[in-house]
Amino acid sequence: MSALNELRALKVPKGTKRIRDKSDTRDNKAAAVFLLPWLIGFFAITLGPMVASLYLSFTDYNLLQNPNFTGLTNIERMLQDSDLGSSLIVTLVYVVISVPLQLIVALAIAVLLDRGMRGLSFYRSVLYLPSLLGGSVAIAVLWRLVFGGEGLLNAFLALFGIHGPSWIGSPNTALGTLIILHVWTFGAPMVIFLAGLRQIPRELYEAASTDGATRWRQFRSITVPMLSPIVFFNLVLGIIGAFQSFTQAYVISNGSGGPTNSTLFITLYLYQKAFGSLQMGYASAIAWLLLLIVGAATAINFWASKYWVFYDD
Amino acid sequence: MKRHSRMRRHGVAAVVAVSALLLSGCAVGGGGASADKGAKLSDKPVTISLYWWGSASRVTSTDAAVKLFEKAHPNVTVKLQSTDWGSYWDKLATSVAGGQAPDVMQFDQLYVASYAQRGALADLNDYSKYLDTSSLTKNVRDTGEYDGNLYAVPIGLNSVGVAVNRSVLDKYDVKLPDTKSWTWDDLDRVAKEVTKASDGKVLGLDPFGGDTPSLTLWARQRGNTLFNQKGEVVLKPSVLAGYWQYALDQIKDGVTPSASQLAEGASVPLDQSDLAKGKVAMTFLPSNLTAFQVAAPTQKLDMLPFPTTDNAKKGWQYLKSSMYWTISSKSKHPAEAAELVDFLTTNSKVGKLFGAERGTPANPDFQKVITPDLAGSDKIVMDYIKQVTAEAGTPAPITPVGGQDADSLLAQYWQNVQFGKATPKEAAVQYIAALKKELAAAKG
Amino acid sequence: MTDQQTIQRPPLSVPAVAIRPARAPRDAASRRRRVWSVLRHVLLIVLCLVMLYPVLWMVASSLRPNGYIFNNPSLVLNTFEVQNYTRGWDALQAPFSTYLANSAIIVIGAILGNLISCSLAAYAFARLRFRFKRLAFGAMLVTMMLPIQVLIIPQYVIYAQLGWINTFVPLILPKFLATDGFFIFLMVQFIRGIPKELDEAARIDGAGHARIFLQIILPLMKPALATAAIFTFIWTWNDFFSQLIFVTAPDKYTASVALRQFVDPTGQSDFGALFAMSVVTLVPVFLAFLFGQRFLLRGIATTGGK
Secondary structure (H helix, E strand, O other): OOOOHHHHHHHHHHHHHHHHHHHHHHHHHHHHHHHHHHHHHHHHHHHHHHHHHHHHHHEEOOOOOOOOEEHHHHHHHHHOHHHHHHHHHHHHHHHHHHHHHHHHHHHHHHHOOOOOOOHHHHHHHHHHHHHHHHOOOHHHHHHHHHHHHOHHHHHHOOOOOOOOOOOOOOOOHHHHHHHHHHOOOOOHHHHHHHHHHHOOOHHHHHHHHHHHOOHHHHHHHHHHHHHHHHHHHHHHHHHHHHOOOOHHHHHHHHHOOOOOOOOHHHHHHHHHHHHHHHHHHHHHHHHHHHHHHHHHHHHHHHHOOOOOOOOOO | OHHHHHHHHHHHHHHHHHHHHHHHOOOOOOOOOOOOOOOOOOOOOEEEEEEEEOHHHHHHHHHHHHHHHHHOOOOOEEEEEEEHHHHHHHHHHHHHOOOOOOEEEEOOHHHHHHHHHOOOOOOHHOOOOOOOOOOOHHHHHOOOOEEOOEEEEEEEEEEOOOOEEEEHHHOOOOOOOHHHHOHHHHHHHHHHHHHHHHOOOOEEEOOOOOOOOHHHHHHHHOOOOOEEEOOOEEOOOHHHHHHHHHHHHHHHHHHOOOHHHHHHHOOOOOOOOOOOOOOOEEEEEOOOOHHHHHHHOOOOOOEOOOOOOOOOOOOOOEEEEEEEEEEOOOOOHHHHHHHEEEEHHHHHHHHHHHHHHHEEEOOHHHHHHHHOOOOOHHHHHHHHHHHHHOOOOOOOOOOOOOOOOOHHHHHHHHHHHHHOOOOOHHHHHHHHHHHHHHHHHOOO | OHHHHHHHHOOOOOHHHHHHHHHHHHHHHHHHHHHHHHHHHHHHHHHHHHHHHHHHHHHHHHHOOOOOOOOOOOOOOOOOOOHHHHHOOOOOOOOHHHHHEEEEEEEEHHHHHHHHHHHHHHHHHHHHOOOHHHHHHHHHHHHHOHHHOOOHOOOOOHHHHHHOOOOHHHHHHHHHOOHHHHHHHHHHHHHHOOOOOHHHHHHOOOOOOOHHHHHHHHOOOOHHHHHHHHHHHHHHOOOOOHHHHOOOHHHHOHHHHHHHOOOOOOOOOOEEEEEEHHHHHHHHHHHHHHHHHHHHHHHHHHHOOO
C-alpha cells in the first residue's frame, strides 16, 4: 500500500485496520528519519502561517494595526460580494478549459518527442522556451503585440477581410487570450510527461510490436496506463496551480483584472483586497474559501483516480 | 479511535501555540508606543533606511543626493531601498506589518491617510527642530496633513491638464482656440476636427473616465467634489454621470479609441500610450509630460489647461502633490530621519539633482534653482504648474482612510459604462455606494 | 525510429519463400513511416517557430533604440543598439552581475535543498508504512492550496523575529525542509513506478532503508530528480514575490526583482534596457535547461529488468 492508495482508502472499513497497524510499526522509525526535514518544515514554517491566516480570516486585520476578531463578518460580506462571485466564475472557467487543454497539448507533444528522433533535445528546449519567460513584463508587451487591436492576429484576419477587435480589450475574449497563454506555456507538464515516458520499460513496446499492435493501440494499452500516475500528477497539480493563477492576469491587465472584471482571477482579487485595500482579514477569508474549493476538487480527483490510474505496486 | 483523538488534542495544542506566537508577532506592526517626542540627534554612528519607488532613471539622482547628505552628516549612513511602483506598496505593507518599516519612505497621497490614521507614520511637527517646511506654501503643505497633523512633506506637484501633440495638429492643419479658458465644447470640436482631417488615422482624444484627479476637477467646476475635508464621499451621482456621459459621447462619436482599445491601453505604461505613439492628438495628463516626450522624441508635445465650463466656480483648479516623504512612527532615529527629509526638500543641491524628475518641485526655492536649466517638456510643465498656481483654490483633500480603491473602482465602473453593462446614471450610483462601503469597511 | 525497424525485421530463420510476399507490405510500411517522420518534423518545426517567435522578438527588441520597440512585431533589425546592454548593466544601484550572482546563490541552495529533502520525504510516502501517513500526505497537499499572498505576512513576521529579513535564509532554508509539496508528490509518483521487486530483493540481501534509498531508488529516479532540479532552477530564478519581500538591500536583489525596476508605469521607463537585461537573465536558465535535460535521457536504460 502506498500513499495514494491509502489516501484513496480514507473510508476503508475498520476491519482492515488491524493488519495495517501491525506493519505500521515496522517502518515508523525509518519514516520519522526520512520525514524529519519535512516534519520540521511543516510545523516550523508551513503550519504556523496557515493557522495564522485562518485566524486572520475572522478578523479585520489591515496590516498596520492589531487584528480585531470580528466573527463571521467576513463570511457575511463574501456572500454579498458580487465581485467575488464573478471572480469565482472566471477562475472556474479558466481552470476547466485551460488545464485539460494544456495537458492534452503537453502529452501530445511529449509522445511526439519521445523515442529516438533526430534533434530531440533541440525541439524539447525550444518548446520549453515560452515557459522560461514565465510572468515577465516582456510577456505583457508581447501579448499586446499579438492579440491587441492592431496585433498580429488581426493583421492575419485582415487578409481574409475580417476586422478583429482588440482581443485583450474585449470582455468576451480577454479570458480566452489568458487561456491561450496558459496552454502556450505547456513546458512543465511536457517535461514531466517526457520523464514519465522514459520510465516505461521499452520491452513492453517491443513485445507489442512483435504482436503486431498498431501505434495507436500501443499508445492506448501501454502508454496511457503506464503513464497514468504521471497524468494524474499533472492533473492534480495543474488544477491546484490554475486555481491560484495570478501572474499572467496580473501582468497583462496590470493588476486590474479588466476589462470589466473579465480576467479577475480569485487570487488577483484577494491580492487587490490584501495589499491594495489593506483588507488582509477579508483577503484571508477569500483565500480559505479558495482552499476549500481546491481541496474539494483535489479530493474528487483522488476519488476518481481509482477508476483510471494504474499503479504497478 | 483512541489514538486518533489523542493526536487531535496534541495537534490542537500545537496549533494554538504556534498561532499565539504568530499573532503576537503580527501585533509588532500596529499601535504601540509612539516615538519619543524629544528625539535628539545621536553623536554615535547611526544607520537609517530610505525607501523609494521609481525606475532606473531615478537611481542616480537619489544616490547622489544621499551621498551629499552623508557628507554633511558624517555619523549617519543611509541605506537605500527601492522598487518599482507596483511592488512598492506590497513590500511596504509587509514590512510595516512585520515591524521592519524603513525610517524614511516616499509616499503617495492615496496611502497617507490610511497609514497615518493607523499609527504607522510619525507626526512631523514633533521634529520641527530638524525638519523645516516653512518654504512650502500653506496650500501645498496642507496636502501632507491628516487630522490636523503633518505626516508627509510634499516633494513635487502636478495638476491634470490636456497634453497635445502639436506635430499632429500642424500636419492636419487643425487650429486650437484660445486655450486659456477653453470649454468642453472647444475640446470636443478640436477632437472632431483632428479625427475628420486625418480621416480617422489619428483620433482626437484619449478620454478621461477612470481617474479621480480629472473627476475631482470636473466636480469642482460644478461646485462639488469627490471627498470632503472630513473624508466622506460627497460626490453627486449626477455629476459623475455627466462626467462619464461626456466621455461616452466622444467614444460613440468615434473621436476616441473604442472601448476595447481603451481597455487594452489602460494597462500600458505611459510611453506605450496612444499619445506617445501618435495615434491620438490629445490626452488627459497629470502634467508628467516628459515621460511621453522621451518616448516620442520626434513629436512636438505641449500642455494645455484642463477645459472648463462658462459658469465654473473660481478656484476649481488645484495643485496635487505628486509624492511625499514620510517618516515611520517606529523609527529608532527619527531626528536623523527628519534631518534627511529636511535635506532632501530644502538643500538646493538636491533640488538641482532631482530637477523635475519627481514632478515640478513643491519647494518654490527648488523651482527657482532649476528654472534656468529647464528645457523642452520640463519647461512646458513648469510653466503650466506656475499658471495653475496662480489660479488654484484650496487643494482637494487627500484620499481618506480606506479610499485607496477610489481610482481602481472608478476605472472598473467606467468600463461597465463603456461596454454597455450599465448606464452612466446606474454606474454612478453603484460606484458611490461601493466607495462608501470601502470607507466604512476601513473604519470597522 | 530505427530501433523499431530493427526489431520488426523478421528473424533470419524465416524460409526464403516467405520473404517475397512479405516484402511489399514492409516497404509500404517503411515508406509510411518515413512520411510520418517527415510530417512529424514539419509539424515540430512549425510549432517551434510559434514558440521561438517571442524570444527572438525579445532579442530583436533588446537591440533596438528606445522608442522603436513597440508596434514593431518584425524580427528584422535596421539598427544594432548594443548600448541597451551596456546601459542596462549599470543602470541600477549595483552592476547587473551582482543580481545574477544573488539569483545563482539562491538557485543553487534551492536545488540542493529540494533534491535532498523532497526525495527523502517522497521515499517515506511511497515506500514506507507508518502512522498518520494518510494524514501527513493530505496535509502536504493542503499546504499547496493557500495562495502565497495571504501567507507572506505571517511568514515575514516569523523571519523578522528570527532576524532573517534581508538575508537569503528565508529563500533557501525552507527548501531544505521539504516545503515544496509539488516535488514530493512528483517524486512519489516516480518512485511508485519503480518495481518493488528491486527493493525486496535488496531487503533479502539485508539492506536497510538507507541503503535501498541510496543504492536503488535514487539512481533509478534520476529523471525525476533531473525534472525537480530543472524546475527548481527555473521557478526560483523567475520567482519574484518572495524575493521582493524578504530581501531589502539593493545589492542583495535578485535578477527577477532588479528587472522590474526598468519599468515605471507612471514615469520614464527604459524598455531597451529591460529587454537587454531580460535576455541576459534568460541565458542562464536556458543553459541550465539544455544541460539538465541530458539527465532526463539518462533514465532510459536503467529502468529495464521488469
